[in-house]
Amino acid sequence: MFTTPEEAEQAFYEAMRTADLGMMMRVWADEEVICVHPGGLRTVGHDALQSTWQQIFASGPIQVMPLQPMIITSVMSSVHVLIEQITVDTPQGRQTSLCYTTNVFHKSPSGWKMILHHASQAPQEAGLFDLQDRPDTLH
Amino acid sequence: MFTTPEEAEQAFYEAMRTADLGMMMRVWADEEVICVHPGGLRTVGHDALQSTWQQIFASGPIQVMPLQPMIITSVMSSVHVLIEQITVDTPQGRQTSLCYTTNVFHKSPSGWKMILHHASQAPQEAGLFDLQDRPDTLH
Numbered sequence: 001m002f003t004t005p006e007e008a009e010q011a012f013y014e015a016m017r018t019a020d021l022g023m024m025m026r027v028w029a030d031e032e033v034i035c036v037h038p039g040g041l042r043t044v045g046h047d048a049l050q051s052t053w054q055q056i057f058a059s060g061p062i063q064v065m066p067l068q069p070m071i072i073t074s075v076m077s078s079v080h081v082l083i084e085q086i087t088v089d090t091p092q093g094r095q096t097s098l099c100y101t102t103n104v105f106h107k108s109p110s111g112w113k114m115i116l117h118h119a120s121q122a123p124q125e126a127g128l129f130d131l132q133d134r135p136d137t138l139h
Numbered sequence: 140m141f142t143t144p145e146e147a148e149q150a151f152y153e154a155m156r157t158a159d160l161g162m163m164m165r166v167w168a169d170e171e172v173i174c175v176h177p178g179g180l181r182t183v184g185h186d187a188l189q190s191t192w193q194q195i196f197a198s199g200p201i202q203v204m205p206l207q208p209m210i211i212t213s214v215m216s217s218v219h220v221l222i223e224q225i226t227v228d229t230p231q232g233r234q235t236s237l238c239y240t241t242n243v244f245h246k247s248p249s250g251w252k253m254i255l256h257h258a259s260q261a262p263q264e265a266g267l268f269d270l271q272d273r274p275d276t277l278h
Contacts, residue, residue: 046272072254106213133184
C-alpha cells in the first residue's frame with residue numbers, strides 16, 4: 001500500500017528496473033487504467049495492461065531514470081510530468097533516449113494508485129530546459 | 140466559466156479550430172499548467188504557454204477532431220485520453236495524422252480548467268482499436 005503518489009511512482013520505476021511484473025501491477029489501480037507507451041497503441045484495463053508489461057519485461061529489465069518531475073496535485077489526484085532517461089547498452093556502446101511522461105495517481109481506499117501512464121519520445125534538448133515562465137522577467 | 144470538464148475540452152478544440160488565443164487561454168488554469176506538443180519541448184506556466192499557442196496559431200486554424208475519448212474522473216479532477224485527428228490540406232492532397240492526447244482538468248472556484256495537455260504521435264492503427272480487456276473472454 002502506497003501512502004503517497006511519490007511512493008507509488010518510485011515502485012513503478014523500481015518495477016521497470018527489475019522487470020518485476022507483480023510489483024508493477026500493484027502500482028496500478030484495479031479498474032479504470034490507461035497506458036500509452038512510446039509508439040505503441042493505447043492500452044485500456046488491468047488485464048490488457050498486464051499483458052503489455054509482460055511482453056516488455058520479457059526482454060529483461062529497463063535502465064530507466066525519472067528526472068525533473070513537475071507535480072500538480074488536487075484533492076485525491078496527483079499529476080506528474082517528468083523526463084524518463086532510458087539507457088540501452090548496444091554493441092556500438094551505450095545509447096540514451098528521453099521520453100516525456102505523464103503519470104497520474106488517484107487516492108483509493110487501498111492507497112495511492114497509478115491510473116495513467118503516457119510516455120512519448122522527447123527531443124534531446126528536453127534534458128536541458130523547459131519553455132518556462134521567468135519570474136524575473138517583466139510581462 | 141466551464142461547468143464541466145467536457146465543456147472546457149470542447150472550448151479547447153474550438154479554440155484550435157478557430158486559432159482563437161483568447162478562448163484558448165480561458166480554458167487553461169491560471170497558475171500551474173503544463174503542455175507537451177508532439178515533438179516539442181515541455182512548456183510550463185501560463186505565460187510560456189500563451190507564447191507557444193500564439194506561435195502555433197500564427198500559422199492559422201488547425202483542423203482537429205477529438206475522437207474516442209476515455210475519461211477517468213476523481214473528486215475534483217478529470218483525466219481524458221483521446222485521439223486527435225489532425226487534417227492538413229497540402230498541394231499533394233489532404234493528409235491526416237493521429238495523436239494520442241492526455242488532457243487533465245481540475246475544478247477551481249472559477250469552474251473546470253485545463254491543467255495539462257500532453258499530445259504525441261500515434262500509430263495509424265490507433266484509430267482502429269485499443270489493446271483492451273475483453274469482458275467476454277475468460278481470464
